[in-house]
Amino acid sequence: xxxxxxxxxxxxxxxxxxxxxxxxxxxxxxxxxxxxxxxxxxxxxxxxxxxxxxxxxxxxxxxxxxxxxxxxxxxxxxxxxxxxxxxxxxxxxxxxxxxxxxxxxxxxxxxxxxxxxxxxxxxxxxxxxxxxxxxxxxxxxxxxxxxxxxxxxxxxxxxxxxxxxxxxxxxxxxxxxxxxxxxxxxxxxxxxxxxxxxxxxxxxxxxxxxxxxxxxxxxxxxxxxxxxxxxxxxxxxxxxxxxxxxxxxxxxxxxxxxxxxxxxxxxxxxxxxxxxxxxxxxxxxxxxxxxxxxxxxxxxxxxxxxxxxxxxxxxxxxxxxxxxxxxxxxxxxxxxxxxxxxxxxxxxxxxxxxxxxxxxxxxxxxxxxxxxxxxxxxxx
Amino acid sequence: xxxxxxxxxxxxxxxxxxxxxxxxxxxxxxxxxxxxxxxxxxxxxxxxxxxxxxxxxxxxxxxxxxxxxxxxxxxxxxxxxxxxxxxxxxxxxxxxxxxxxxxxxxxxxxxxxxxxxxxxxxxxxxxxxxxxxxxxxxxxxxxxxxxxxxxxxxxxxxxxxxxxxxxxxxxxxxxxxxxxxxxxxxxxxxxxxxxxxxxxxxxxxxxxxxxxxxxxxxxxxxxxxxxxxxxxxxxxxxxxxxxxxxxxxxxxxxxxxxxxxxxxxxxxxxxxxxxxxxxxxxxxxxxxxxxxxxxxxxxxxxxxxxxxxxxxxxxxxxxxxxxxxxxxxxxxxxxxxxxxxxxxxxxxxxxxxxxxxxxxxxxxxxxxxxxxxxxxxxxx
Numbered sequence: 001x002x003x004x005x006x007x008x009x010x011x012x013x014x015x016x017x018x019x020x021x022x023x024x025x026x027x028x029x030x031x032x033x034x035x036x037x038x039x040x041x042x043x044x045x046x047x048x049x050x051x052x053x054x055x056x057x058x059x060x061x062x063x064x065x066x067x068x069x070x071x072x073x074x075x076x077x078x079x080x081x082x083x084x085x086x087x088x089x090x091x092x093x094x095x096x097x098x099x100x101x102x103x104x105x106x107x108x109x110x111x112x113x114x115x116x117x118x119x120x121x122x123x124x125x126x127x128x129x130x131x132x133x134x135x136x137x138x139x140x141x142x143x144x145x146x147x148x149x150x151x152x153x154x155x156x157x158x159x160x161x162x163x164x165x166x167x168x169x170x171x172x173x174x175x176x177x178x179x180x181x182x183x184x185x186x187x188x189x190x191x192x193x194x195x196x197x198x199x200x201x202x203x204x205x206x207x208x209x210x211x212x213x214x215x216x217x218x219x220x221x222x223x224x225x226x227x228x229x230x231x232x233x234x235x236x237x238x239x240x241x242x243x244x245x246x247x248x249x250x251x252x253x254x255x256x257x258x259x260x261x262x263x264x265x266x267x268x269x270x271x272x273x274x275x276x277x278x279x280x281x282x283x284x285x286x287x288x289x290x291x292x293x294x295x296x297x298x299x300x301x302x303x304x305x306x307x308x309x310x311x312x313x314x315x316x317x318x319x320x321x322x323x324x325x326x327x328x329x330x331x332x333x334x335x336x337x338x339x340x341x342x343x344x345x346x347x348x349x350x351x352x353x354x355x356x357x358x359x360x361x362x363x364x365x366x367x368x369x370x371x372x373x374x375x376x377x378x379x380x
Numbered sequence: 381x382x383x384x385x386x387x388x389x390x391x392x393x394x395x396x397x398x399x400x401x402x403x404x405x406x407x408x409x410x411x412x413x414x415x416x417x418x419x420x421x422x423x424x425x426x427x428x429x430x431x432x433x434x435x436x437x438x439x440x441x442x443x444x445x446x447x448x449x450x451x452x453x454x455x456x457x458x459x460x461x462x463x464x465x466x467x468x469x470x471x472x473x474x475x476x477x478x479x480x481x482x483x484x485x486x487x488x489x490x491x492x493x494x495x496x497x498x499x500x501x502x503x504x505x506x507x508x509x510x511x512x513x514x515x516x517x518x519x520x521x522x523x524x525x526x527x528x529x530x531x532x533x534x535x536x537x538x539x540x541x542x543x544x545x546x547x548x549x550x551x552x553x554x555x556x557x558x559x560x561x562x563x564x565x566x567x568x569x570x571x572x573x574x575x576x577x578x579x580x581x582x583x584x585x586x587x588x589x590x591x592x593x594x595x596x597x598x599x600x601x602x603x604x605x606x607x608x609x610x611x612x613x614x615x616x617x618x619x620x621x622x623x624x625x626x627x628x629x630x631x632x633x634x635x636x637x638x639x640x641x642x643x644x645x646x647x648x649x650x651x652x653x654x655x656x657x658x659x660x661x662x663x664x665x666x667x668x669x670x671x672x673x674x675x676x677x678x679x680x681x682x683x684x685x686x687x688x689x690x691x692x693x694x695x696x697x698x699x700x701x702x703x704x705x706x707x708x709x710x711x712x713x714x715x716x717x718x719x720x721x722x723x724x725x726x727x728x729x730x731x732x733x734x735x736x737x738x739x740x741x742x743x744x745x746x747x748x749x750x751x752x753x754x755x756x757x758x759x760x
Contacts, residue, residue, distance in 0.1 A: 018479045019457070052704055074705045075659075077399070094705055095647045097659050098722040099398045118648055121721050146701070146708060147648045147657045180703070267475045268498055268527045277527045279455075279477050283737050287667040321526070323560070324432055324733055325454045325474055328526060341501050342478040353704055357663050360754075374740075 010305050010365055017263045017344050020280040022355070024362035024370060025309045028259035029054075029241050030062050036223065036240050037066040043229040048072050048091060050218065050238025053353045056362070057085035058370045059241065070112075072218070072236040076103040081373040083111050090114065093176070093218070093236060095139055095147055096122050101129045108132035116176060118148045123163035126170060133169040137176040137216060140205065142198040144180040151177075151201040154208040161211065174214030174233065175202050182221040188251040195226030203231045221252045242352035245301060245313065249290055255312035260356065261303055261346045264327065269341050276329040278345050281322045285347070286354035292318055300347040302329060304338075309365065313348050390685050390745055397643045397724050400660040402735070404742035404750060405689045408639035409434075409621050410442050416603065416620050417446040423609040428452050428471060430598065430618025433733045436742070437465035438750045439621065450492075452598070452616040456483040461753040463491050470494065473556070473598070473616060475519055475527055476502050481509045488512035496556060498528045503543035506550060513549040517556040517596060520585065522578040524560045531557075531581040534588040541591065554594030554613065555582050562601040568631040575606030583611045601632045622732035625681060625693065629670055635692035640736065641683055641726045644707065649721050656709040658725050661702045665727070666734035672698055680727040682709060684718075689745065693728050 013023070033049075040047040049063055050072040060071070060082060070089035073079045079090050080103070091114030096104065098121075107113050109132045117123045118139040126136070138157055141148030149156045157175075164170045179198040185191040195217075202215045217223070218236030220243075229235075242260045243253040262284055268277025285299050292298035293315065299322050301313035317339075320330040329345060339345055349355035356362070361371040393403070413429075420427040429443055430452040440451070440462060450469035453459045459470050460483070471494030476484065478501075487493050489512045497503045498519040506516065518537055521528030529536050537555075544550045559578040565571040575597075582595045597603070598616025600623075609615075622640045623633040642664055648657025665679050672678035673695065679702050681693035697719075700710040709725060719725055729735035736742070741751040 019455070019477070075399070094659065095657060097399070097645045097647050099645050119721055125722070145653065146703065146706065150652070265477045265479050267477050272530070273525065277475060279474065282666065282734055286662065323526065326526060341499055342505070354662055
């Protein structure tokens, strides 16, 4: 029996890894995109995926291959990056920063731009200063408690809409919420309950406002497991393109759907304490964490190569601490023989969005380098 | 009364901030460098500062102005960056990654390079393959438990030294430890105790090995507060150049010594829950955290401009959560009137090393942009 070529190429790839490297399984990511696109078609909701997870023009093309033509981003700089990559229909899903109206104006002139507002002062500034057409979404707090007009405050929503009306180029488009509270769910049923509550609250607010407003929701757990999409026009999940241990623990994805892992050289081995030192730390994984089996912090699980991709998380070998550049893998019991100093450990990340942000790009399992957008320049 | 010019320039600077921006008070950073250099001279220890905190050739020059000519870095790529900036005496303070011996060879040929080993296999690989002179430090675990030969295992230390001896260009230089356990200290006295224990254990091991070995230690808390430097040749603190809330909480610095803050546009205001939304999240602050006054997570404190720099932390306004791009500031009681949507909030970070890593550079209070090294390319 000859191994399949894909399998061989992963072994070759790992043999060439010299430093912490973000690996991307393109086939899994494409399957994740296809699955979410099919699900949204099935429930009759327009998919406007959030590109903050990958921030890569190349990965963006994989979405285009599935018929996506409108996207979500999280900053004016990210909008500019994807506009330059040919995207013409973008929503910046963070409340408008009044200090960037200049950037927003040039984006609004070059694209079909969606913006978020949740207060009267910003709405007034936009109406006065934007000077270009834009769709304006009311950012609604449907229970998460991070940003937005509270779902039960229709009067405040109307005040914002009234301010927008003063600028004829601004179209009050709809109500938009992010049910980030789904990430605190204890079970898939909890996720479904958060989702149903979000949809119900947005629908109720729309009824009270008596306007022709669309409804946009957007979190990977709710979009994956939610059952009720009545009245929902649009969904903006992002993380699903890669998934990660957080989604796995929530019951949102399977291990075979996790599309990124970090390849980390093993640089220390301490059998007396059942620990390995890897080159791979907070500047590679971020410090997002889950509770490990014993309640301590968990920053990742070991995986092994399996059928040409990342095998399932091996829960007996955990990334238990991360310094700036180092990480410590702790094993339950004796250290595996196949992880010696000089070998490479594959580690599945807790949060793929923040992990990917730490790298300038991805190495696909076919050995291609896929760039992310460069970091925005902080010059004033 | 006319305000001092410096004060004016900060107001002008903040007026021009449009997006999350990392501000750097050069005068404070230079004073921090000067203070540590003076302290190390006073205790008779060579200062080899860790440049992983700032990773900037420009900030490096501020150290050179204080007489520093040897530095510490944390990866081969960082060593290359500073070698290109003219540094000729560098220690890479992470155990040698056997997969990067090629990179280390070219560095060792171009500079006086210090390397760390803590196991026999790596020592053998170095002796066989480096092909260039290098100082080799034994990485010792003096109690922190992350990396290194245990301080009470002299036989293992000798085995590693013996392997090095096989390669005549490798000089067993000394014993090197990082007392990262000082960060878990509950008080300045605890920090002094960790420091004293580290110094004592390294000295004892050196005595047992009966070799002419130097001793190198290196954490900002211990180097700042430690009292006993008997037998210590070198110190490698890094964080002190900027300090941060972690050092402040440990009692290691004063508020007036914190040299970096993140300027974040206020983009939401929610009086009903005493919270503000800022543009500034995990991709700006990282997710390093402290315990807030109520035991919940704390990612930063508000500061206000004060005498041309950052005022002390205002503990009544805390960064209580960070998403990828957003952060939530929570106030004790009513929201301050001077933080409206469109204003800029100055936020002091918990951990300046990881916060600075999130940005491509610094904006000094004089309005100059100071670049950091670009992220290393993860191509294999």
